[in-house]
Amino acid sequence: MNAVVGVVFSSAFLAAVMRVATPYLLAAFGGLIAERVGVSNIALEGQMLAAACTGALVAGHQGSVALGAVSGIAVAALLGLLLAALRLHLGADVIIAGIGLNLLASGGTAYAVFALLGDKGGTSGLQSGSLPRLHLWGVERIPVLGEILSGQNIVTYLAFLAAPVVAWLLYRTRFGFHLRAVGEAPDAARSVGIPVRRVQCLGLALSGALAGLAGVFLSMGYVSFFVRDMTAGRGFIALAAVFLGGLRPWGVFLAALAFGAAEALAVQVGTLDIPPQLVSTIPYVLTLGALATYAYRRRRRSNAEPSRA
Secondary structure: OHHHHHHOOOOOHHHHHHHHHHHHHHHHHHHHHHOOOOOOOOOOOHHHHHHHHHHHHHHHHHHHHHHHHHHHHHHHHHHHHHHHHHHHHHOOOOHHHHHHHHHHHHHHHHHHHHHHHHOOOOOOOOOOOOOOOEOOOOOHHOHHHHHOOOOEEEHHHHHHHHHHHHHHHHHHHHHHHHHHHHHHOOHHHHHOOOOOOHHHHHHHHHHHHHHHHHHHHHHHHEEEEEEOOOOHHHHHHHHHHHHHHHOOHHHHHHHHHHHHHHHHHHHOOOOOOOOHHHHOOOOHHHHHHHHHHHHHHHHHHHHHHHHHH
């Protein structure tokens, strides 16, 4: 027990939390924007996977990390638009469409890697490079705090900046007002001249782009190669963080950070004398517990409303 407490309060663990929470934060904010626009983005997992694969392949073949990152984000945004077309124009069920896109991404990335590299596992034989790390001048000299904040990948800083940016976008801009209006009352929004379909398409494209940045981080920041199905359920956990955070930017931020801390704890505790099978279940047990708590609290609120009325 003392060893676990020592791990949790170490600067290395807190730095690992920032790094591990990065894909959860970005994907969760993508899911939040989609929910606010009225369409659940079940395809977060597939968008992350497609972006991770595209980024590694393009960066490796073209020799440009920046081009790989942009390509990965663009592919994920296109998948967001594809989800919009399936749901809004063809009337497909959003859950079935999202699951279909996830399956398409899983099979499509495996096929693309095998077709281009002849490898069924991933792109480890391809020199794709990685996104840069930033050393914050002045901060890195501060004891403990410098070890935590400085030297992180550039995407990690973007992920933590995403919280105030998304909050500003949703509550302080005209576009954010349109997003929330379309998600809450599309008929009323249409009656005052808001282009509902266009706003929904833009919202889902932005949602896909954020998920794409999360995927690019996995293959070009967390590691420097792509592995088949490397997202490992992070997109679904990020979607859980959206609802656990109450569809609020800062609530989603805290929920995604908690899931990142759980995964980082699993990694750190794995070095101790604890069965690895038990350690690997920590993020998923926390996810199930959080969703059960959210459902219980929501049910209590719904039962209390008629009595108050």
